Amino acid sequence: MGKRKLSDIPNLGGYGVFVDDLDFQHLSREEWKELGMLHMKKLVMIIRKTGLKRQHFHKLMRAWGRDRQNYAATLFAKYPWANKDRHRLMDSSKVTDHEKAILKEYDKIGGNSDGAILRVCGDGTGLFAHGELQWHSNESGDIAFTPGVALLGDHGMTDSATGFMVTAPYYYSLSESFRSELDEMVLIHNFQDGKINVEGENNLLYKNMCPEPDTEIPLVIQSPAGIKGFHFPYNTVTGIKGMSKSDSTRFLNDLKWGLANYTYDYWWENDDDLIIFDNSIVQHRRLGSTKDRLCYRYQFDYTYLQYSMSKRRYMPYMIEPYMSRYKEKMNNIVSLTF
Numbered sequence: 592m593g594k595r596k597l598s599d600i601p602n603l604g605g606y607g608v609f610v611d612d613l614d615f616q617h618l619s620r621e622e623w624k625e626l627g628m629l630h631m632k633k634l635v636m637i638i639r640k641t642g643l644k645r646q647h648f649h650k651l652m653r654a655w656g657r658d659r660q661n662y663a664a665t666l667f668a669k670y671p672w673a674n675k676d677r678h679r680l681m682d683s684s685k686v687t688d689h690e691k692a693i694l695k696e697y698d699k700i701g702g703n704s705d706g707a708i709l710r711v712c713g714d715g716t717g718l719f720a721h722g723e724l725q726w727h728s729n730e731s732g733d734i735a736f737t738p739g740v741a742l743l744g745d746h747g748m749t750d751s752a753t754g755f756m757v758t759a760p761y762y763y764s765l766s767e768s769f770r771s772e773l774d775e776m777v778l779i780h781n782f783q784d785g786k787i788n789v790e791g792e793n794n795l796l797y798k799n800m801c802p803e804p805d806t807e808i809p810l811v812i813q814s815p816a817g818i819k820g821f822h823f824p825y826n827t828v829t830g831i832k833g834m835s836k837s838d839s840t841r842f843l844n845d846l847k848w849g850l851a852n853y854t855y856d857y858w859w860e861n862d863d864d865l866i867i868f869d870n871s872i873v874q875h876r877r878l879g880s881t882k883d884r885l886c887y888r889y890q891f892d893y894t895y896l897q898y899s900m901s902k903r904r905y906m907p908y909m910i911e912p913y914m915s916r917y918k919e920k921m922n923n924i925v926s927l928t929f
């Protein structure tokens with residue numbers, strides 16, 4: 592991989608890596624996969640000054656895993672006769688108006704172009720258009736959430752930051768007995784209005800953060816590389832299973848207190864930086880100005896890296912019935928390749 596340099600991202604407790612001087616023009620597929628493995632272990636990877644454009648970005652990310660957007664995948668699974676053709680769904684009387692509205696929104700932000708790379712921008716043609724976004728994970732209240740996200744800047748990026756909160760170091764810093772208590776804990780998720788975007792803009796896709804009310808998801812899960820941490824996205828968690836509202840709030844506030852030590856806001860240094868982060872046990876946020884800002888988002892699972900690493904499919908959960916529920920949903924929405 593020649594002269595590429597690696598350095599730690601501050602504050603993330605040993606997780607998080609900067610990659611500089613990476614020459615994408617002379618990068619072999621093996622070297623890129625090796626970086627993928629490193630990303631899986633580090634959870635957050637920031638590759639500065641990539642020189643990449645959208646098409647090349649797509650090709651690279653496809654080598655790590657398949658693109659996943661659960662709202663689209665769920666609709667396609669519900670209407671298999673449409674053969675993943677959005678136009679057939681739009682024309683059908685079997686598809687509800689609400690579902691059509693979601694598809695329309697998805698089309699608007701780039702979901703109809705090849706490769707399911709979505710535009711994230713501030714001119715009304717992208718996802719999460721305006722303003723700052725508070726701590727959240729994507730598809731956070733979906734038991735089969737997509738585990739990885741990549742953002743490639745295009746233009747207008749350098750007045751904004753993408754921030755990360757890693758939960759693994761805090762989890763591992765706790766006593767073994769407390770951890771085994773936490774391992775049994777289950778959080779309740781619901782879609783909550785205005786929880787992500789401070790400017791109060793809520794589109795339909797936001798609701799896919801948690802499609803089913805009162806979804807139960809264990810607090811402690813593992814990342815695709817087997818790192819344990821908290822799946823505790825602030826946008827959809829509304830309580831702890833079997834605990835009163837006030838006890839839940841107190842407990843979760845303590846947890847937030849501990850997690851606040853492990854955050855880092857990366858102010859984009861270059862328009863062509865590439866940021867890749869875990870979406871299972873890491874939360875992210877956006878700060879700064881979104882004026883004339885455009886980046887591309889590829890949301891993915893780690894299928895191909897996972898295959899090289901362990902030959903085993905990703906299983907986020909360690910306890911039942913969540914393992915079974917996860918498998919069932921995955922069987923429904925994704926064609927499993929190994």
Ligand SMILES: [Fe+2]
Pocket residue numbers: 727728729875
């Ligand atoms: Fe996000």
